[in-house]
Amino acid sequence: MTRVFNFGAGPAMLPTAVMEKAQQEFLDYAGMGASVIEISHRSKEFDAIINAADELLIELANIPENYKILYVHGGAQMQFSAVPLNLINRTSARKAAYIESGNFAKLANKEAARFGNIEIVASSEKTNYDRIPDLDPSSINEDHSYLHITSNNTIYGTRFQKFPETGNVPLVADMTSEFLSRKLDIEKFGVIFAGLQKNLGPAGLALVVIREDLLEHAVPDIPNLLYYKTYADKHSLANTNNTFAIYMMKLVLEWLQEQGGIAAVERQNTAKAKMLYDLIDQSDFYLGSAHPDHRSTMNVTFNLANNDLLDDFLAKALDGGLYALKGHRNVGGVRASIYNAMPLAGCEALAEFMREFERSNS
Numbered sequence: 001m002t003r004v005f006n007f008g009a010g011p012a013m014l015p016t017a018v019m020e021k022a023q024q025e026f027l028d029y030a031g032m033g034a035s036v037i038e039i040s041h042r043s044k045e046f047d048a049i050i051n052a053a054d055e056l057l058i059e060l061a062n063i064p065e066n067y068k069i070l071y072v073h074g075g076a077q078m079q080f081s082a083v084p085l086n087l088i089n090r091t092s093a094r095k096a097a098y099i100e101s102g103n104f105a106k107l108a109n110k111e112a113a114r115f116g117n118i119e120i121v122a123s124s125e126k127t128n129y130d131r132i133p134d135l136d137p138s139s140i141n142e143d144h145s146y147l148h149i150t151s152n153n154t155i156y157g158t159r160f161q162k163f164p165e166t167g168n169v170p171l172v173a174d175m176t177s178e179f180l181s182r183k184l185d186i187e188k189f190g191v192i193f194a195g196l197q198k199n200l201g202p203a204g205l206a207l208v209v210i211r212e213d214l215l216e217h218a219v220p221d222i223p224n225l226l227y228y229k230t231y232a233d234k235h236s237l238a239n240t241n242n243t244f245a246i247y248m249m250k251l252v253l254e255w256l257q258e259q260g261g262i263a264a265v266e267r268q269n270t271a272k273a274k275m276l277y278d279l280i281d282q283s284d285f286y287l288g289s290a291h292p293d294h295r296s297t298m299n300v301t302f303n304l305a306n307n308d309l310l311d312d313f314l315a316k317a318l319d320g321g322l323y324a325l326k327g328h329r330n331v332g333g334v335r336a337s338i339y340n341a342m343p344l345a346g347c348e349a350l351a352e353f354m355r356e357f358e359r360s361n362s
């Protein structure tokens, strides 16, 4: 068996040790003679799994006591509906502010506009989202039920280096492509949500971290399984949840802890990204797509100065075991998604390939 270095944006690679553990336990979980996907979500064994996931998250992300951890059906885009349905009634104006820093931010504000009055308070659409737009702080006011940001823009390779100060207005962050990749002050946020499929586990489920007092502002006719309070009251088990995804996430969290926690993983992520950005900056052959001040450490986007070479670049990369490097159609070029699970060796192999490809095509 040969495993490639998988640079796909998501579903993305998971740590090999996690996959091996899941494989090893798959047929017989904890001596039960049944698989983890065959046991009840109400069994004591699954209860231990979900409790361990909670505890690991609290420890790793330093989640304060007045926050709830929810495992919500439907992946990240379901949260584009759940956030306004749960929060828009926080103010009588039913207004919410959105920073539009990419395509997912746009999808989020379009969906929210079905439920309230949405204001785009900053946008970088004009420069094809190559940066995080500047926010005029005076554009956020007490009428806003919340401010929504996409903290890391998967398609464009940008991220917020500093988060907006919003005073009493809750900050809601879509952290799908970066949660647990860097240290955060959770208290700055009212809600953080993340689809699991990049840094946390399999697709189809979202992790939501919400400040407790924000559970009380839902619209009256909110569907039960989009209502955050249902999840908070029932420990995310009002119905049969995606037990396998929660189990996989628990394994990923254990792996993160073994790596030395978020601070250690952040150092590693910074080193991995720097290796690629330094190479891009030192060459005229490769051109970085994102503004240097707004670069992501999770998704590195770049073009070839001669775009005619792109197909050959991608084909030769694949031959060399470097998989899924094609950029998103909105940006073109190359995108290397280097989430927590991408080892330093993967970035070294890509950097070596890029140098060699430049040499042979210059």
Ligand SMILES: Cc1ncc(COP(=O)(O)O)c(C=O)c1O
Pocket (backbone or CB within 6 Å): 009, 010, 074, 075, 076, 077, 078, 104, 150, 152, 153, 154, 155, 174, 175, 176, 177, 195, 203, 204
């Ligand atoms: C930042 C961000 N938000 C939302 C999504 C959508 O996730 P899902 O497919 O789980 O709805 C993605 C997927 O790539 C993403 O990168």
